Amino acid sequence: MGERLEQAPRVNDSGRNFAGRGKPRPAFALWGLLTAPLAWLVIVYVGSLALLVVSAFFSLDDFTGKPTTELTIGNISEAFTQGEYISLVVRSVAVAIAATLLCFTLAMPTAFYIARLASRRTRRALVVALILPLWTGYLVKAFALRAVLAPGSEYGDGGFMSGLVGWSPGFGYVAVTLTLAYLWFPYMLLPIYAGLERLPNSLLDASADLGAGSMRTFRLVMLPLLLPSIAAGSIFTFSLSLGDYITVKIVGGTAQMIGNIIERALLAPNQPLAAAFTLWPMMIMVAYLAVMGRAGAFKNL
């Protein structure tokens, strides 16, 4: 009731109705606040992304190894038509999807337990405990997974898994997928947990009252309502996995992903070709963001 009163329309001096309470129209102060951060994000960041797209069309001066402003579609056609590169892109997308699914499969029950079953005190502690590793260093964690997954040879120099259970997946795509899922797990957990906390109990109760079992309630009530949160989490797990090349170096063995060829082209040095390769993850991410945006992801970022 109190809330209702507070939201009653107010009439100001000019007799106009102010629906957005405390939110004045754009003013001098707004531009003062916005100019610097916007300049940074638009000019430095978006500007760089745009320039990157343009520079994929630049040709390389064979003599100096530097890009010239002479336009060519050679780089694009190399990056987008050669079977070798296309299969690399397909593998990268497959790894990113697998890591995302793994994150979701583990985050869903964990988030549910924390948000709905754990006591108030444990809830807080568990959330913090599971989010904290996000800040302990990407490389530290990738390196730690190397120590877990390292395959053993006849010298018995294997990592934790191989030393303890005598088997490990070894270095390769499986290890890369596991490590990426390990790295980005909190990004999936957090939005799902937040979504579950917002979910009204009454809906779940109503579903149960109408005779749905827990699996059915999960599938028909919870999952659709959580879709935006899951989509938001998946943007991070998918994108960060897709562009990764360092995890691949650490636990990938001979495996290669898009990031590795971008790096290789850049060090060649063939900057325009590297830019052309970068268009792959950019395009895939734009498509992915568009699909996830439809699922309501941006309300949950």
Added chain:
Amino acid sequence: MQLSPLGRLALRLVTYTVLGVVYLPLALIFVLSFNSAKSIAWPPVGFSTRWWQGFLDVESAREALFSSTRLAFVAMLIAILLGSMLAFALQRYEFYGKNIISFLAVLPIALPGIVTGVALRNTFVRFGWDLGFLSVVAGHATFCIVVAHNNVIARLRRIAPNLREASADLGATPFQTFHLVTWPLIRSAVLAGGILAFALSFDEVVVTTFTAGAGVQTLPQWILNNFSRPNVLPYVTVTATLVMLVSLPIAWLAQRLGDSNPG
């Protein structure tokens, strides 16, 4: 929702298994940093503190530690300033294009690091700016802005707008209101955002690799350059443990500060 006792138990089991799996590799690195052998093989050969003792003598690692700290500090300051300004603008005003701007702020961490890194490097090189400390700072600040912004905007949303109105009604100028009312309420969130930005910058490696010239080596880069060198490997485990021991407590502190009640 009706859940059988077995179902509850299963969910509990999954949760604690996940928790264990998350911390096991971190604990493993800690243990291995005391391994007397130059290897990350399991089981460790024996206990030794010599890698810890020798660590500060490894000049490249020490320098990397300093440059990481300096870098993260400057990136943090820029992120706090720009992120807070953005948060104020987005929370307090209604204007056209608001959604696009908040999307733009998230983009640097939603796009793969390699895209951001290659794009910035490309721009810096094209305009003839030297790759070095400043270019890395620019790269890091770009993806740290969103962390500071998220913390500040979350706090601003929790502050009742009538506090500001009351302050204005009592005759305070906008500056006085900010100084005496708003700032004390958001202080801890700004600090929390800053700490998280620091931690994010401190261990970032992809954008760093592409925006750093030959002269800059951060701690994560040092780890990356040395993890496959058998002679340096033990120092890599020490460094990794060190990064963990620094970042875990400060991240925990940031969580506490971010969650604390305004005021």
